[in-house]
Amino acid sequence: MIQVAINGYGTIGKRVADAVREQPDMEVRGVAKTRPNFEAETAVDKGFPLYAAVEERADQFADAGLEIAGPVEDLVDAADVVVDATPSGIGAENKSMYEAYDTPALYQGGEDADLVDTSFNARSNFEDATGADHVRVVSCNTTGLSRVIAPLREAYGVEKVRATLVRRGGDPGQTSRGPINDILPNPVTIPSHHGPDVETIFDDLDIDTLGMKVPATLMHMHSLNVTLEEEVDASEVRDLFAEESRLFLIPERMDIDGSGKLKEYALDAGRPRGDVWENCIWEESISTVGDDLYLFQGIHQESDVVPENVDAIRAVLGEADAEESIETTNETMGIGL
Numbered sequence: 001m002i003q004v005a006i007n008g009y010g011t012i013g014k015r016v017a018d019a020v021r022e023q024p025d026m027e028v029r030g031v032a033k034t035r036p037n038f039e040a041e042t043a044v045d046k047g048f049p050l051y052a053a054v055e056e057r058a059d060q061f062a063d064a065g066l067e068i069a070g071p072v073e074d075l076v077d078a079a080d081v082v083v084d085a086t087p088s089g090i091g092a093e094n095k096s097m098y099e100a101y102d103t104p105a106l107y108q109g110g111e112d113a114d115l116v117d118t119s120f121n122a123r124s125n126f127e128d129a130t131g132a133d134h135v136r137v138v139s140c141n142t143t144g145l146s147r148v149i150a151p152l153r154e155a156y157g158v159e160k161v162r163a164t165l166v167r168r169g170g171d172p173g174q175t176s177r178g179p180i181n182d183i184l185p186n187p188v189t190i191p192s193h194h195g196p197d198v199e200t201i202f203d204d205l206d207i208d209t210l211g212m213k214v215p216a217t218l219m220h221m222h223s224l225n226v227t228l229e230e231e232v233d234a235s236e237v238r239d240l241f242a243e244e245s246r247l248f249l250i251p252e253r254m255d256i257d258g259s260g261k262l263k264e265y266a267l268d269a270g271r272p273r274g275d276v277w278e279n280c281i282w283e284e285s286i287s288t289v290g291d292d293l294y295l296f297q298g299i300h301q302e303s304d305v306v307p308e309n310v311d312a313i314r315a316v317l318g319e320a321d322a323e324e325s326i327e328t329t330n331e332t333m334g335i336g337l
């Protein structure tokens with residue numbers, strides 16, 4: 001069994017812990033938190049050994065009635081691999097600790113690409129992570145773009161990608177985020193960081209991205225234009241995407257008109273936390289004009305990177321190839337709306 005440590009038990013970390021627990025070849029060795037809160041209490045209730053990420057604050061857990069298994073260093077030492085799901089920039093600070101214990105580490109999209117040996121998307125470049133010590137699972141938006149671009153490149157070739165990303169201002173629990181009543185060009189400079197980030201997955205891709213932030217918490221929305229290397233009928237693209245396990249084509253009959261109903265559907269379908277692990281592409285939006293393809297897709301920022309982290313664990317340790325790993329992860333998590 002692969003022993004997995006999770007350092008940083010917030011939005012991403014707690015979801016990765018639950019997904020790892022579902023895997024037949026993995027065990028959650030423990031999770032590390034900086035301070036006691038509702039998430040720490042839930043971790044204990046779920047039976048995850050809880051480690052103190054900051055030694056000086058370890059007493060706070062005892063004061064809150066939470067038993068600590070030890071300092072985070074013990075967890076990193078005991079694990080085969082660590083998933084660092086700390087806030088942007090903290091992963092870079094933790095790198096030397098992972099090196100000291102010779103434990104391979106996965107980082108999240110908030111870290112810089114040059115921190116790691118390779119950036120990772122399971123559908124696009126799984127093999128690049130084999131045997132690597134430091135791997136970055138790219139951000140939710142980059143994951144969402146990569147999952148669409150990979151099959152298009154393979155089937156038709158891609159000349160140029162142009163994407164406008166309408167991004168949620170913050171996650172539902174991020175009470176300090178905004179905007180509350182505004183629409184922000186964000187970043188106002190072009191391209192946004194997403195284009196260069198996608199190029200860490202496909203180094204020869206021509207892509208420009210523009211970003212905005214809006215007063216929403218549920219999901220991001222992408223407006224995508226891909227110039228293909230040949231003229232393709234929209235129905236062919238729909239068939240191509242229908243074969244992809246992490247692309248959900250929203251059929252017209254479902255009457256899902258936006259992120260609100262998508263999340264409602266996920267809750268009705270019994271998804272944990274209402275998570276939507278797949279890209280959600282409005283089937284009717286898939287259109288072609290000459291060699292230009294257009295579509296809209298919803299991306300659930302809190303969860304689409306979770307199966308990617310699970311696959312990255314197997315990739316780093318050389319425990320499976322892309323197809324086997326993706327299939328196991330999909331089956332155990334129930335991916336495929």
Ligand SMILES: NC(=O)C1=CN([C@@H]2O[C@H](COP(=O)(O)OP(=O)(O)OC[C@H]3O[C@@H](n4cnc5c(N)ncnc54)[C@H](O)[C@@H]3O)[C@@H](O)[C@H]2O)C=CC1
Nearest residue numbers: 008009010011012053085086087088108109110140301302
């Ligand atoms: N929330 C999102 O929409 C997405 C986030 N990401 C990336 O995932 C990473 C984590 O983001 P979130 O889970 O949203 O953040 P979060 O703030 O929800 O969770 C981070 C957790 O790490 C803890 N933490 C802080 N300092 C720590 C330290 N030194 N050691 C251990 N734990 C520490 C925090 O207390 C918190 O529990 C970031 O790189 C972010 O860019 C990637 C995709 C989507």
Ligand SMILES: O=C(OP(=O)(O)O)[C@H](O)COP(=O)(O)O
Nearest residue numbers: 109110139140141142167169301
């Ligand atoms: O990586 C994300 O978005 P991004 O790809 O727009 O940077 C996550 O949704 C986190 O974004 P945040 O940095 O606004 O919390």
